[in-house]
Amino acid sequence: xxxxxxxxxxxxxxxxxxxxxxxxxxxxxxxxxxxxxxxxxxxxxxxxxxxxxxxxxxxxxxxxxxxxxxxxxxxxxxxxxxxxxxxxxxxxxxxxxxxxxxxxxxxxxxxxxx
Amino acid sequence: xxxxxxxxxxxxxxxxxxxxxxxxxxxxxxxxxxxxxxxxxxxxxxxxxxxxxxxxxxxxxxxxxxxxxxxxxxxxxxxxxxxxxxxxxxxxxxxxxxxxxxxxxxxxxxxxxx
Numbered sequence: 001x002x003x004x005x006x007x008x009x010x011x012x013x014x015x016x017x018x019x020x021x022x023x024x025x026x027x028x029x030x031x032x033x034x035x036x037x038x039x040x041x042x043x044x045x046x047x048x049x050x051x052x053x054x055x056x057x058x059x060x061x062x063x064x065x066x067x068x069x070x071x072x073x074x075x076x077x078x079x080x081x082x083x084x085x086x087x088x089x090x091x092x093x094x095x096x097x098x099x100x101x102x103x104x105x106x107x108x109x110x111x112x113x114x
Numbered sequence: 115x116x117x118x119x120x121x122x123x124x125x126x127x128x129x130x131x132x133x134x135x136x137x138x139x140x141x142x143x144x145x146x147x148x149x150x151x152x153x154x155x156x157x158x159x160x161x162x163x164x165x166x167x168x169x170x171x172x173x174x175x176x177x178x179x180x181x182x183x184x185x186x187x188x189x190x191x192x193x194x195x196x197x198x199x200x201x202x203x204x205x206x207x208x209x210x211x212x213x214x215x216x217x218x219x220x221x222x223x224x225x226x227x228x
Contacts, residue, residue, distance in 0.1 A: 013135065042222070049216060104157045
């Protein structure tokens, strides 16, 4: 079946360093991918998205890379800050025409070392 | 502009009791969703509503019912709560078009079934 998974369940990064969170997906027909950030006790918050016709997209301090050949997605966070501590989910849109039906991975917890 | 709101924030039920979780959005979105999130896991789709007047099952619909009351509101009902339904419930909404398919989430309802 379709699945979205993450390579690492936890990631510890020194403050100020760059963070890279990886994600694998299995549905080659997916054409839209999203990264969400979830802080403790809150709902998921949209960070950045990318469509399958792109390889890279940049936001403020974040970059998403998409490698369709190996079905791999990554989120890069530049100059990681304490406020970046959260669980990060990648998600893919399974392509239902009637609604945005997103499949979520299990998440990677990012912790920041001072 | 409050985005997606959910009530209540917390609820404790005894096995067999019923309750309704409320969700409302003020972004004029067509589609709305209910997810559950269990500890250390990603979000799993319970039900969704692609547009007012329609509802469809997601990945884990058993034990739940939904009502799309109007364009703004989408409620989730547990008719006879079970301990297995202890979870955090998130409501989300998105636009109809593929250009507006990002889902935006509410703050969640934490439910404990004893």
